[in-house]
Amino acid sequence: MSSASSIFDRLSILWRRDIGARVLAHPFWSALLCGLILPLSYPPFYLLPIFYLATSLVFYLTVQNVAAFSVRQLARLGWCFGFGQFASGMAWIGEAFLVEAELFLWALPLAVTGLPAGLALFHAASFALFGALAKRLQPSQLGAYILLSVLLALSEYARGHVLTGLPWNLPHMGWAGWLYLAQPVALIGIYGLSLLALLSAAFLAAGGRSCVMAALALPFAAFIYSWFVLSGGPATPEAGAIKITVVQPNLAQREKWRPELRDRHIDRTFKMTLLGLQYAPDTDLIIWPETAVPALIGEGSGFAERLAAELPRADDGHVAYLLTGAIRREASAGGLAFFNSAMLWSGDGLLLARSDKHHLVPFGEYLPFQSFFEAIGLQQLARLRGGYAAGPTGARLSAARLPLLAPLICYEAVFPSLVQGGPRPAAFVNLTNDGWFGTSFGPYQHLAQARLRSIEQGIPLLRAANTGMSAAFDARGRQLDRLPLAEAGVFSLPLPPPLPANFYARHGDILFWLLCGGLVIFVWAARWQPRKRRLPEAGGRH
Numbered sequence: 001m002s003s004a005s006s007i008f009d010r011l012s013i014l015w016r017r018d019i020g021a022r023v024l025a026h027p028f029w030s031a032l033l034c035g036l037i038l039p040l041s042y043p044p045f046y047l048l049p050i051f052y053l054a055t056s057l058v059f060y061l062t063v064q065n066v067a068a069f070s071v072r073q074l075a076r077l078g079w080c081f082g083f084g085q086f087a088s089g090m091a092w093i094g095e096a097f098l099v100e101a102e103l104f105l106w107a108l109p110l111a112v113t114g115l116p117a118g119l120a121l122f123h124a125a126s127f128a129l130f131g132a133l134a135k136r137l138q139p140s141q142l143g144a145y146i147l148l149s150v151l152l153a154l155s156e157y158a159r160g161h162v163l164t165g166l167p168w169n170l171p172h173m174g175w176a177g178w179l180y181l182a183q184p185v186a187l188i189g190i191y192g193l194s195l196l197a198l199l200s201a202a203f204l205a206a207g208g209r210s211c212v213m214a215a216l217a218l219p220f221a222a223f224i225y226s227w228f229v230l231s232g233g234p235a236t237p238e239a240g241a242i243k244i245t246v247v248q249p250n251l252a253q254r255e256k257w258r259p260e261l262r263d264r265h266i267d268r269t270f271k272m273t274l275l276g277l278q279y280a281p282d283t284d285l286i287i288w289p290e291t292a293v294p295a296l297i298g299e300g301s302g303f304a305e306r307l308a309a310e311l312p313r314a315d316d317g318h319v320a321y322l323l324t325g326a327i328r329r330e331a332s333a334g335g336l337a338f339f340n341s342a343m344l345w346s347g348d349g350l351l352l353a354r355s356d357k358h359h360l361v362p363f364g365e366y367l368p369f370q371s372f373f374e375a376i377g378l379q380q381l382a383r384l385r386g387g388y389a390a391g392p393t394g395a396r397l398s399a400a401r402l403p404l405l406a407p408l409i410c411y412e413a414v415f416p417s418l419v420q421g422g423p424r425p426a427a428f429v430n431l432t433n434d435g436w437f438g439t440s441f442g443p444y445q446h447l448a449q450a451r452l453r454s455i456e457q458g459i460p461l462l463r464a465a466n467t468g469m470s471a472a473f474d475a476r477g478r479q480l481d482r483l484p485l486a487e488a489g490v491f492s493l494p495l496p497p498p499l500p501a502n503f504y505a506r507h508g509d510i511l512f513w514l515l516c517g518g519l520v521i522f523v524w525a526a527r528w529q530p531r532k533r534r535l536p537e538a539g540g541r542h
Contacts, residue, residue: 027061027069028080034058035084041174042089044444051174052215055201062127063144063205071131078127082120089169090116092442096364099253099436111363119159119166126155142211143523145202150519153195157512160191160415164362167414169445170194177448179477181219183226185456186502189416192512196222199519234474237494242284242402244462244495245276245320246481248470249292250488253435256466257294265294268488270310276490277312283320283492284401286311289464290325290410290433291340298328304349311347319347321399325409325431325464328354337389340365342407342431344397352399356391357409359418364436394422403495405429406459413450419457420508426498428453428461435467439486443469451477458499475499 034054041051058081062074069077093115097108130148139147153171160167172193175181185193196218203215249269255261269292277283297303311319322345329338340357357365365388397405403426412418413430430450434443447469454461455477463471468485474496483489503511 027065027077030061031058031077031080032084035081035086036088038085039089039169041177042169042445043173043177043448044441046177048174048178051171051197052201052204055171055174055198056205059145059148059202059205062130062148063141066131066134066144069131071128071135074131075124075128079120079124081127082123083116085123085169086116086119087112089445090442092437092440092445095438095440095442096436122155122159122162123152125158126151137524137527139523140526142206143526145206146199146519147523149195149198149202150516150523153191153198153512154516156194157191157509161417164359165415165417167416168449171197173445173448175219175222176452180226180230181222182452182455182477183229184222185452186229186458186504188511188515189456189504189509190452191509192515193222195512195515230476230478234476234478234480235497235499238497241494241497243280243282243492244285244287244472245273245280245283245490245492246287246462246464246470246472246483247273247276247292248289248465248468248483248487248489250467250486251294251435253433253467256291256435262294266306269293270306272488272490274310274312276492277320279490280492281312281314284318286320286322287429287431287462287464288322288324289466289470290431291327292324292431292464292466293326296329297324297326298343298351298354301349304345304351306349307345307347308349313347318401321346321352321402323397323405323407323429323431325433328356332389338387339391340388340409341391342395342397342409342429344399344402346399353397355395355397355407357388357412358391358393358395359412359415360388360390361411393418396423396425403427407431408450408453411446413453413461413463414446416453416456416508419453419459420505424498424501424505425459427495428457428459430461430463432463433466434469443467443485447471451479457505458502460496460498462495472496 034057037050038054040047062077066074091112094108094112097104097111130151133147134144156170159165160170167190170190172185172190175193175197176185176190184196188196200215200218203211247269249272251265251268256265269288273286293303295303307322313319324343324345326341326343327338328341329336342355343351344353346352395407397407404423406419406425406428408418408428408430410432413428413432419428432446434446437443443465447463450461450463451473454473454475458475460475461473468483468487470491471482472480472491472493474480475498480496481491481493483491
């Protein structure tokens with residue numbers, strides 16, 4: 001025991017007198033550096049210790065300077081941390097501007113700096129509010145760390161909802177990249193898991209044996225819960241479960257919409273589908289990715305006739321259904337409206353059902369203030385005048401031999417709010433085209449965040465991606481199959497069963513709000529308790 005205590009004391013001295021002192025000497029540069037390295041804890045790197053190192057150092061830096069810094073300086077500190085995090089963690093966005101570099105290269109510097117700068121304002125707001133409250137309330141030192149965790153978690157909730165929202169790489173991803181730390185999202189969701197991860201890092205920054213034990217106890221509790229719910233192994237597909245075949249054609253984004261290559265692309269997708277059906281002739285549903293066919297397949301009879309002619313019939317006479325992403329258009333009061341859609345076809349070439357993408361990508365599928373920007377010659381990456389129109393939320397697709405399916409087009413799969421409510425589906429189907437982002441780490445992050453919808457709702461998720469990574473996950477987020485990035489391929493499997501509606505599916509983020517409220521009450525109440533460790537005085541260093 002004494003040996004362990006001695007090691008702990010030495011590490012504590014190293015933290016406060018060496019690492020902490022160096023960080024405090026250059027606060028803004030240190031915050032920026034911590035932000036820059038933080039995404040190493042996210043997919044595809046999964047370096048969890050980096051999450052604790054970066055986040056704990058910024059927490060320590062902020063709390064130690066709360067008295068010495070003005071609210072504006074604390075906002076600047078938070079902005080530096082956020083900018084570093086988003087600049088490195090979302091640098092892959094720049095790949096999209098290289099697909100048609102002759103048109104969009106000029107906008108690349110603005111995209112890779114402007115978006116991080118804007119998102120970092122959420123961090124700046126939470127750090128500024130922390131400074132204002134801490135100066136007024138004078139919480140204990142532990143209370144200050146807890147308060148900062150809660151405010152940062154709330155700002156991340158705001159980031160996921162304000163101005164259409166972008167809940168990309170929230171703090172929970174430091175944990176949720178690991179299956180055995182991700183399962184609590186079935187109880188508290190991604191915002192609740194983000195709060196727990198931030199608290200764990202905050203306790204580590206606070207130091208002291210009890211705080212370090214609390215820092216370790218939180219991920220340990222998440223691991224124990226995850227181990228318990230995963231210990232039974234994957235559920236056996238139900239008798240009569242439909243058979244799924246997922247096709248990943250791997251069409252290069254730069255070539256995908258070239259008219260002279262259209263027939264070649266369509267031939268390739270059909271050829272790969274037929275190859276997959278040779279190995280899985282009992283397939284009930286074929287899934288193609290977002291905008292799989294570079295044509296308006298809902299118009300005319302060409303696609304329907306080819307589908308009916310080429311899909312083979314099973315021994316019992318039935319033909320597989322096809323669920324594919326596609327562009328469609330319809331007449332509207334303002335002319336023609338275009339939609340990014342999911343279409344369900346019968347194998348006989350009948351369009352049975354469709355749903356339109358609701359959550360469109362700003363600057364990718366539409367421009368804010370579309371008319372103004374088009375008037376000065378700008379256009380979104382999709383290069384569709386007028387942009388895409390949004391469809392309704394909560395769409396479900398089904399047919400005679402198919403269960404209820406919930407399509408999620410592209411990055412709709414990262415929004416918990418889009419899968420809440422409505423009839424409970426048997427599976428989520430994520431149709432996406434990450435070909436815009438090449439072989440960067442963006443597709444890995446997208447896949448990891450899509451997987452969380454299966455855990456969060458207790459519903460399996462099937463993912464078809466043009467260039468990868470296509471995958472299938474059961475209702476606990478266990479990977480059942482996957483195709484590599486930037487490779488063509490197919491896989492088939494029976495549809496895994498869903499679980500009964502879990503706590504999060506029934507109640508949403510209620511536990512997140514209860515945790516935030518309880519922690520704020522604790523911080524307030526702790527002000528009147530004896531405190532051995534107080535916040536540092538202005539100009540002081542602890």
